[in-house]
Amino acid sequence: MSTPRRVRADARRNSDALLEAATEVFATAGVDAPVRDVAARAGVGVGTVYRHYPKRSDLVAAVFRHQVDACADAAPVLAASHPPAEALDRWLARFVEFLATKRGLAAALHSGDPAFDALPAYFDARFRPALTSLLEAAVAAGEVRDDVPAVDLLHAVAHLCLPAEGVLPDHARRMTGLLVDGLRL
Template sequence: MPRADAQRNADALLAAAEEEFASHGVDVNVRAIAARAGVGTATLYRHYPRRSDLISAVFQREVDVCVSQASHLAAAHDPGTAVRLWIEHYARFIVTKPGLAAALHFGDPAFRELSGYFQRHLGPVLQILLDAAAAAGAIRDGVDPLDLLGAVAKLCIPPIGTHDDSRSERMVAMLLDGLQCRANPDRARGPAT
């Protein structure tokens, strides 16, 4: 049973890290993560020898959740709503990772692969959602998925000194409303006279 225990510990550590990162940022003390997972710090370091290994694992796990959400949303909603809900899910992922952007740009070699992982996984699923929404006339045509992901991420970073928890939600909503511009040119021009 050591393998099952090891997997259970790894899963518990990832779940605990997600919660701690959401509450306290990615710079949270690893002892707090180990305590929340119900394991010792030695177990944490056995699974994730460096903090960057743990951050990378959490990031990849959450990217995978975002990817799986795309097909569920596309099956359950019209294309325009699926795009909106998926972007809102992605925005929550970004907002709940204070300090992640700084950590990713710190230069740690462990993070080099994350950018590629992000682009390879999130870009294609968002492209599928965008294509379906554009074909349905719900959003404008020609939106680059990586541009949109970058714009949402930037909108989710609060300005220094700002503590308005709903700001990113409002900003992302405005961006999504903007995607609808020129989605239906006849509607934008109004009735013919």
């Protein structure tokens, strides 16, 4: 059932290089940047991109998952190196930063491309546990109220940060600040 055949070293190297290159290119030129640009940045041909990510959207999804992982993984690290309330603060700031790079991705999510179908679930699967443990620690330390479930907080912040129409620049930071203050006991 498992995959007995090993992955060739150069293939793995290229795969990683592509993910990194795509992250950089998408960050500077937006998710609509041409595939050729990503290939060039990674120092490979476009054929190689399509070998590893059959569709453009697969590449976008992979970058997204990678960034979700990076952000979620920051939670235990912060929890281990800061007191509960500060860890929570810092992680939420990190989360807002994560969301800030997602302009245009909300649109992609609703584009109907099947490559994006699993992303919302992944988002929840990684972020909910991460935030839950931070919240529980802060609650246990008596530093924040205990009646705000992680999901609600995640969605509230996400909606604040991926806003609709005429939106002020750092509306996101201000509103999130309010939320966090509201958490404090």
